[in-house]
Amino acid sequence: MKVRDVMSTHVSYADLNSSITDVAKKMRDLNVGSIPICDQQQHPIGIVTDRDIVIRGVVEGVQGNEKVSKVMSGELISISPDMHVHEAARLMGDNQIRRLPVVENGRIVGMVAIGDLAVQNIYEDEAGKALSNISTPSRPMM
Numbered sequence: 001m002k003v004r005d006v007m008s009t010h011v012s013y014a015d016l017n018s019s020i021t022d023v024a025k026k027m028r029d030l031n032v033g034s035i036p037i038c039d040q041q042q043h044p045i046g047i048v049t050d051r052d053i054v055i056r057g058v059v060e061g062v063q064g065n066e067k068v069s070k071v072m073s074g075e076l077i078s079i080s081p082d083m084h085v086h087e088a089a090r091l092m093g094d095n096q097i098r099r100l101p102v103v104e105n106g107r108i109v110g111m112v113a114i115g116d117l118a119v120q121n122i123y124e125d126e127a128g129k130a131l132s133n134i135s136t137p138s139r140p141m142m
Contacts, residue, residue, distance in 0.1 A: 003088050004081035006117065007102050007110035013038045014068055016045070020057050021064035023048055034099045034111075037072050042107045046072040049099075078103040081110065089117050 013036040037046040056071040102110035
């Protein structure tokens, strides 16, 4: 099964000039945990997660009216809609991430989340393994 068979195609994104508050409200309104950050041509250049807003924003004292570029992750891992879901699950586990933007011809065309893989009964093992890897702390807790 390919990523295109399980991905969400209604993807909302923000640009670098969006405020942290606007992106957080968009996440709340859409009930999503991340928003891709794209340039004017819809080329993904980063992603911001609810965790980024808390850890890099709130905890560090960044104001909500500041640009989302202050808290976003610029190291974007993306996948192709033609990638096999096994590989997407492996990438999630290896990189300890729950969501992957799906990019085709340089433009964002969808998102796939660990939950999208988990609901496919034949991929329970891969999704479970990926979730286990994601849930393992990447560094010791202080």
